[in-house]
Amino acid sequence: MNATVFAFTERGKATARRVREILGEGARIVVPPRLSEADCAAYAGDLTTFTGGVFHSDALIFVGACGIAVRAIAPHVASKHSDPAVLCVDERARFVIPLLSGHIGGANRLAKELAAALGAAPVITTATDVNGRFAVDAWAAENGLFICDMALAKRVSAAILTGNIPFCADHSNAGAGLPEGLVWGDSGALGVCVSVYDRHPFDDTLLLVPRALRVGIGCKRGAPKAAIEALIEKVFRENNLRVEAVREAATIDVKGDEAGLNACCRERGWPVELCAAERLNAVPGNFAESEFVRSAVGVGNVCERAAAASGGRLIVPKTAGNGVTVAVAELKWGIDFGEM
Numbered sequence: 001m002n003a004t005v006f007a008f009t010e011r012g013k014a015t016a017r018r019v020r021e022i023l024g025e026g027a028r029i030v031v032p033p034r035l036s037e038a039d040c041a042a043y044a045g046d047l048t049t050f051t052g053g054v055f056h057s058d059a060l061i062f063v064g065a066c067g068i069a070v071r072a073i074a075p076h077v078a079s080k081h082s083d084p085a086v087l088c089v090d091e092r093a094r095f096v097i098p099l100l101s102g103h104i105g106g107a108n109r110l111a112k113e114l115a116a117a118l119g120a121a122p123v124i125t126t127a128t129d130v131n132g133r134f135a136v137d138a139w140a141a142e143n144g145l146f147i148c149d150m151a152l153a154k155r156v157s158a159a160i161l162t163g164n165i166p167f168c169a170d171h172s173n174a175g176a177g178l179p180e181g182l183v184w185g186d187s188g189a190l191g192v193c194v195s196v197y198d199r200h201p202f203d204d205t206l207l208l209v210p211r212a213l214r215v216g217i218g219c220k221r222g223a224p225k226a227a228i229e230a231l232i233e234k235v236f237r238e239n240n241l242r243v244e245a246v247r248e249a250a251t252i253d254v255k256g257d258e259a260g261l262n263a264c265c266r267e268r269g270w271p272v273e274l275c276a277a278e279r280l281n282a283v284p285g286n287f288a289e290s291e292f293v294r295s296a297v298g299v300g301n302v303c304e305r306a307a308a309a310s311g312g313r314l315i316v317p318k319t320a321g322n323g324v325t326v327a328v329a330e331l332k333w334g335i336d337f338g339e340m
Helices: 010-023 048-053 066-076 107-118 136-142 148-162 226-240 259-268 277-280 290-296 305-309
Strands: 003-007 027-031 060-063 084-087 095-100 145-148 165-169 182-184 190-194 204-210 213-219 244-251 272-275 313-319 324-330
Touching: 003 010, 003 066, 010 027, 010 060, 010 107, 010 182, 048 136, 048 165, 060 066, 060 107, 066 084, 066 095, 084 107, 095 107, 107 136, 136 145, 136 148, 136 204, 148 165, 148 190, 148 204, 165 213, 182 226, 182 259, 213 259, 213 305, 226 259, 244 259, 244 305, 259 272, 272 277, 272 305, 277 305
Parallel strands: 003 027, 003 060, 060 084, 165 182, 165 190, 190 204, 213 244, 244 272
Antiparallel strands: 084 095, 145 204, 213 324, 313 324
């Protein structure tokens, strides 16, 4: 975990070291210059400015008074989608208090983990947790689901406090029990749907998108980025797929230096797997083969075989246009509520 642990006194440093040991590699301690040591770096400038420079961390943990933490983070708080988990631990490690991003940022979960390891009490104040109800934003974050509408997520959380909300998904575990606040259903005024498709079964649907699609891409030499983007957008639009569901892209290894393909995927944050022809030829299934493509790169279909090369189910066969081919496979995924 990329975490910054703040301490402001000698006793606080001792507790900060315990916290760092629990968090493991990636956690560091920062202190005022007067308290710096080999394992405790001094922060530069004033605390608020320094905090802004590390606000991209996974977590900020302040060992000391809550007021110090609040003043330090106040100018930098922006959004539930982007704010880090911020916690406060008292110097004697009796209490662990999540202050910001309790659900999406994981501060509540981290507070419970730290408290258990420190022998402290977690002080959780979010309404769903206090009332033992399902927290949709926390569950989505823990399972890597994209939340399509934060306003609807707030409405769902409020509704769950007073009743049950219908829930559906593309795939569900047979007989899986739902947590308090959810019931199986696919109709109603307000509900939650987990899908790689742009599904809206409820009057107001909170759509949660799993990152479970693999996009196979083939292209002629020098295919421009715009042509690749246009075909991907066409494929997703015509098949009612959510682009947020893409986990990765794939192509044949001889296309690894294609500037347009790489730029398209890089801008979207998609890692690209380069597959050898031997691997693609070994992918089981019936694919739309081209002898011309086979003579050029050693495999008769790049996009479909690349999409399915990690064991996914091909859900969009080859679509071609302007020297580009695209196919989409759905990787295995399911619904798991763990011990919630």
